[in-house]
Amino acid sequence: MGSVDKNTALELYRTMLMIRRFEEKLFFLFSTRAMPGSMHQYNGEEAVAAGVCSCLNKSDYITSTHRGHGHCIAKGADVRNIMAEMFAKSTGCCKGMGGSMHIADFGVGMLGANGIVGGGLPHAAGAAWSSQYRGTQQVAVAFFGDGASNEGSFHESLNLAAVWKLPAIFVCENNLYGFSTYYRRSTPIENIADRAAAYGIPGIVADGMDVLAVREAAREAVDRARRGEGPTLIECKTYRYMGHSRFEKPCYRTEEEVQEWKKRDPILCFPKVLKEQFSVTEEELRQVEAYVDEKIEDAVRFAQQSPDPEPEDYKKYIFAK
Amino acid sequence: MESTRIVQALRQALIEEMDRDENIVLLGEDIGVFNGSYRVTEGLLDKYGERRVKDTPISEIAIVGAAVGAAMTGLRPVAEIQFNDFMGCAMDQICNQAAKIRLMMGGQVSVPLVIRAPYGATGRAAQHSQSLEAWFAHVPGLKVVMPSTPYDAKGLLKTAIRDNNPVVFLEHKLLYGAASPGGKAKSVVDELDQTFRPAPEGEYTIELGKGDIKRQGGDVTIVAVGYMVHRAVQAAKVLAEEGIECEILDPRTIVPLDTELILNSLKKTGRLVVVTESVGRCGFAAEVAALASEEGLFELDAPVRRVCAENSPIPFAPCCEADALPDTGKIVKAVREICGK
Ligand SMILES: Cc1ncc(C[n+]2csc(CCOP(=O)(O)OP(=O)(O)O)c2C)c(N)n1
Ligand SMILES: [Mg+2]
Numbered sequence: 297m298g299s300v301d302k303n304t305a306l307e308l309y310r311t312m313l314m315i316r317r318f319e320e321k322l323f324f325l326f327s328t329r330a331m332p333g334s335m336h337q338y339n340g341e342e343a344v345a346a347g348v349c350s351c352l353n354k355s356d357y358i359t360s361t362h363r364g365h366g367h368c369i370a371k372g373a374d375v376r377n378i379m380a381e382m383f384a385k386s387t388g389c390c391k392g393m394g395g396s397m398h399i400a401d402f403g404v405g406m407l408g409a410n411g412i413v414g415g416g417l418p419h420a421a422g423a424a425w426s427s428q429y430r431g432t433q434q435v436a437v438a439f440f441g442d443g444a445s446n447e448g449s450f451h452e453s454l455n456l457a458a459v460w461k462l463p464a465i466f467v468c469e470n471n472l473y474g475f476s477t478y479y480r481r482s483t484p485i486e487n488i489a490d491r492a493a494a495y496g497i498p499g500i501v502a503d504g505m506d507v508l509a510v511r512e513a514a515r516e517a518v519d520r521a522r523r524g525e526g527p528t529l530i531e532c533k534t535y536r537y538m539g540h541s542r543f544e545k546p547c548y549r550t551e552e553e554v555q556e557w558k559k560r561d562p563i564l565c566f567p568k569v570l571k572e573q574f575s576v577t578e579e580e581l582r583q584v585e586a587y588v589d590e591k592i593e594d595a596v597r598f599a600q601q602s603p604d605p606e607p608e609d610y611k612k613y614i615f616a617k
Numbered sequence: 618m619e620s621t622r623i624v625q626a627l628r629q630a631l632i633e634e635m636d637r638d639e640n641i642v643l644l645g646e647d648i649g650v651f652n653g654s655y656r657v658t659e660g661l662l663d664k665y666g667e668r669r670v671k672d673t674p675i676s677e678i679a680i681v682g683a684a685v686g687a688a689m690t691g692l693r694p695v696a697e698i699q700f701n702d703f704m705g706c707a708m709d710q711i712c713n714q715a716a717k718i719r720l721m722m723g724g725q726v727s728v729p730l731v732i733r734a735p736y737g738a739t740g741r742a743a744q745h746s747q748s749l750e751a752w753f754a755h756v757p758g759l760k761v762v763m764p765s766t767p768y769d770a771k772g773l774l775k776t777a778i779r780d781n782n783p784v785v786f787l788e789h790k791l792l793y794g795a796a797s798p799g800g801k802a803k804s805v806v807d808e809l810d811q812t813f814r815p816a817p818e819g820e821y822t823i824e825l826g827k828g829d830i831k832r833q834g835g836d837v838t839i840v841a842v843g844y845m846v847h848r849a850v851q852a853a854k855v856l857a858e859e860g861i862e863c864e865i866l867d868p869r870t871i872v873p874l875d876t877e878l879i880l881n882s883l884k885k886t887g888r889l890v891v892v893t894e895s896v897g898r899c900g901f902a903a904e905v906a907a908l909a910s911e912e913g914l915f916e917l918d919a920p921v922r923r924v925c926a927e928n929s930p931i932p933f934a935p936c937c938e939a940d941a942l943p944d945t946g947k948i949v950k951a952v953r954e955i956c957g958k
Contacts, residue, residue, distance in 0.1 A: 332740050332933075332934075332935050333740050333741055333742065333933060334740070334741055384933055384934035384935060385934075390933075392932070392933060392934035392937070393742075393743075393932045393933055393934065393937070394742055394743070394933050395741075395742045395933035395934075397741070397742055397744065397745070398742055398743070398744075398933070410744075411702070411741075411742065411743070411744030411745050412702070412703065412705070412706070412744055413675050413703075414675070414706075415744075443674070443675040444675065446674035446675050446676045447675055447676060447677075447706070448676070448678050448706075449706075474646075474674075474675050475646065475647050475651065475654075475675075476647045476650055476651030476672075477646070477647060477650070477651075477672055477674075477675075481672060482672070482673070482674035482675070483674065547650075547651065548650050548651060604934060604936055605932075605934045605936065605937055606936075607936045607937055607939065607940040608937075608940055609932075609934075609937060610929055610930075610932035610934075610937040610940070610941065611927070611929065613932075614928075614929050614930070
């Protein structure tokens with residue numbers, strides 16, 4: 297698998313597992329009403345965030361979506377601060393001001409989840425422009441959904457990035473649905489990647505359930521961006537296991553379809569690859585799992601013990617000094 | 618059957634109007650297969666089919682823009698925008714196109730279009746919590762409707778659909794009394810009193826620009842819109858125990874505005890408090906305060922008070938959100954202050 301060594305492979309596994317356990321924990325906490333707000337979960341799509349972000353440096357940028365927990369974790373934000381943000385605590389990465397839909401960690405180049413579908417794409421173009429202007433070799437990745445690719449901001453951002461040859465990578469997480477709408481009811485083509493042709497940039501389809509395949513596609517796109525050759529559109533074919541948001545029970549798809557996709561679970565299928573291609577042992581797998589479980593428990597403890605913001609704290613953040 | 622919830626009342630209005638006029642069509646995100654994110658359009662895809670009930674791509678510009686184009690050429694579209702916050706994406710079509718076309722084209726055409734959208738804060742942070750009526754009220758050419766009861770919601774939506782102009786129809790999430798995309802939606806309808814008047818079955822309409830007196834009283838006039846009508850009613854109960862009788866006016870439509878109702882009440886009470894969930898600055902409450910100072914100054918015995926959201930994006934943390942929003946206690950406090958108590 298080319299550039300992937302055993303450590304990298306184990307790290308990919310750890311990142312995916314961290315996201316999965318984080319989401320599972322959140323689901324539990326939400327169902328016990330320990331948390332305010334709403335949330336959109338990433339279970340099933342972990343290979344996309346993990347694979348793409350494994351090709352990035354800490355100083356590179358990503359922009360995210362309403363379904364942003366996975367992106368935030370994969371980019372290297374501390375799960376303690378992400379968890380605390382879910383609890384609306386003052387120790388959260390956004391001081392409790394944003395919550396699930398607005399998590400961001402500028403310390404690791406995570407420029408923000410977004411409550412507006414398509415809202416992050418132009419930010420990625422702009423961050424890539426800024427990097428090009430400053431000559432820093434940083435790249436910017438925009439994650440977005442199949443649904444978002446029907447917003448004007450998708451088309452405008454790709455066009456701008458292409459015509460300015462920006463070091464940007466547009467990663468479409470095609471999980472087949474935009475909320476309740478099957479993508480072929482809103483999108484007349486099979487592959488959203490084909491839209492790249494309209495902007496004269498490469499459009500790649502990757503198996504979003506296979507973290508190594510995602511990584512390979514992202515690596516090429518990142519190299520291309522760093523060489524100054526402009527943006528790439530990558531479409532990762534993937535699937536969301538949970539309802540669109542919090543406790544929604546999907547009426548627009550069948551349970552069989554969900555089960556069919558779960559057979560290709562990016563996390564459950566990976567240990568076999570790790571063992572066969574990277575000589576990872578059972579013991580090493582268990583170490584990763586124990587590490588992740590401990591991190592998540594620690595994050596929950598940290599979040600629960602953290603103080604709430606003061607009622608008027610938000611007034612500090614309306615304007616910069 | 619009468620509708621005891623706004624979600625049913627709106628649906629009933631849509632059904633009655635769609636049965637009456639073939640040219641009424643619905644479009645929006647998740648309104649068909651999913652029955653609408655707050656269930657307003659539940660069952661309508663089954664009833665009217667895909668020709669008249671259209672699930673759209675996530676494309677707010679196209680939703681509103683296509684509705685404008687269809688409205689100019691013979692249809693009467695009712696577009697749903699999933700949250701009023703997302704109308705930001707469609708602002709050009711709403712404000713530069715829909716609102717202005719008739720005048721720009723010298724009256725050749727009308728744009729009979731309704732844009733429905735939920736508003737209000739329910740713990741979902743800055744981009745899903747806003748109350749944006751002032752954005753639209755500021756644009757000449759748009760009418761703006763904000764019902765507070767099932768009765769008003771039905772009568773006003775029917776009128777809005779029959780109106781030959783673009784109408785922005787804003788619905789408070791907490792007043793629907795229905796499920797949301799997240800499953801069980803937060804709702805306050807079970808705790809409301811008879812002010813939350815049910816909508817009867819059958820034909821009736823409510824004129825745009827006709828406000829309603831939700832409570833009679835002689836000491837202070839409270840003008841409140843949407844959900845805040847019910848907070849004002851609650852405040853009035855507290856204040857009545859202290860001997861202060863509030864008159865609660867629900868304009869029901871921001872544009873056109875029933876100025877007469879407000880000025881007449883002011884003649885009686887001499888005191889005015891205006892309540893909106895939207896931020897105060899340059900908002901509807903400021904408009905009503907301006908009305909009072911321009912046309913009712915000599916009726917006023919005390920300064921006008923606005924009870925509105927803080928001039929801030931809505932923060933996520935529940936304690937901060939509560940601080941930023943108007944509530945019953947803040948209304949009570951404002952009334953006491955101008956009554957010298
Ligand atoms: C501009 C805008 N329109 C609509 C919504 C409501 N909404 C939130 S997520 C979503 C579906 C997004 O689908 P997709 O882009 O495929 O992402 P996914 O949820 O599948 O990850 C919708 C319609 C929104 N938040 N912003
Ligand atoms: Mg999707």
